[in-house]
Amino acid sequence: MSIIGIIGSGNIGSVLARLAVDAGYDVVIANSRGPESLAGLVEELGPRARAATTAEAAAAGDLVVVTIPLGRVPELPAQSLDGKVVIDTCNYYPERDGDIAVLDSHELTTSEFVQRHFAGARVVKAFNNIFAQNLGELQRPAGAPDRATLTIAGDDEAAERVVTEFIEAIGYDVFDTGPLAESWRFQRDQPAYAGVYTESGDPAEPRRRTPDELRARLDQADRSIR
Template identity: 60%
Template sequence: MRSRSRRVSTHSSGTAQTPPSRSACQRANRRVTFTMINLRVPARTEDTPPPRRAAADLCRRSRAARMRNPAWWPQVRADMTTIGLIGSGNIGSTVARLAVAAGYDVVLSNSRGPETLRDLVAELGPRARAGTPAQAATAGDIAVVTVPLKAYRDVPADALAGKVVIDTNNYYPERDGVIAELEDGSATTGELLQRHLADAHVVKGFNNIYFKHLATLSRPAGAADRTALPIAGDDAGAKRTVTGFLDRIGYDTVDVGPLAENWRTQRDTPVYVTPYGSFTDPVGTPADAGTVRKAVAAATPDAG
């Protein structure tokens, strides 16, 4: 068993200032002179950090400020009608079926090309079409990344900038190879994808439930036997958007916290598959929010 370090995010206080734009932040590490002019970094003294680090620190603080400001949060909008799926295997195709049943359009993609998805598109009907991963990312108002973790760096980052992205990945070393940050607990799977998709809003979801149970346990809002799924993310607005999507496809949610806490829902933790039944049970057992919350709380840093 490996250990995971616990981290607590803190925000520095200071005088109010207009946050730099994301493009300024992206340029901070490439064009220091330009950034110094626009951010008005003062002349250095012995106690002043180097310009590059000062700009990067300000960008990090401004991102935290944006995330605390509801005006910057992604909203659950009536025009969020298309789900882009990057990966269309067991989980991806199941999410697509649930989304179409709930009235969404879906754009499916995989690593083998749109032509290999012809049968699935035909099954789903006129609300479905196939494309490349970049096309699915561009078309989706919400994107679902459901590829093997080893392929996360192939996910098209530019096309997902500014979008809410649901990350279904789990870490299986026998499939993905050994990933040092996950072995030593310095990062979670969700944090890895968020680093790659620096301008997107990543929310971990769908990673703890067997795809057959995901297909069968969907229930209307208010049903006594409605099942809950855990989510984790650093952006409150993105989590609200995902909660709205899950509600429409038939699930309640349990907010686990930031992406740093998504180890609580990974493979071999108490909330992984077990609350919904065994792999040998194709129907599954409903698990309400209280059941899921209790299982999440029972996770220990050495599990997984």
């Protein structure tokens, strides 16, 4: 696993690109405006990173991160990620994304919505419940007492292993919460949303949560919240 494709170069995409490069991965990153607009970012990231179109980032990545506004996911060609392991970081903000009926009715979780669009990919939910700034500051070497733990969800064990290896390599432990259908438990505004990875959510006070604490937060989730 050496090339990470990143679709979306905003708050989360740019931080993940930095963490991936620092961990020794090659990065191919794309946004909606085209590779020229990413010249400054890839220069900062150094020789392991290059800018590309979304199609190129999708094709190049052994692992592909989709980190764009959820409402814009359907703009990406559905078959462009066939056969890929895909990390979905997206959250649902109707005021930004527009109303999405299958989410409002709870027919699908947000990651099932992404999985349904990319039917030929294997989607793993990750990074949706950590602030971008925290993501770029709380990474720690394996075994550090204050290394934070991030939640994932997925329906394909092999894909989850690939994603776990990546997350561990960039500086975090991983807690597997179960299938995508249950991943509403750490969607927006649930107890296991922002702040779950540290005691207070304050990057000045990082503290690794135990699996029991994470489980308790997931168990407190209330489907009616969103």
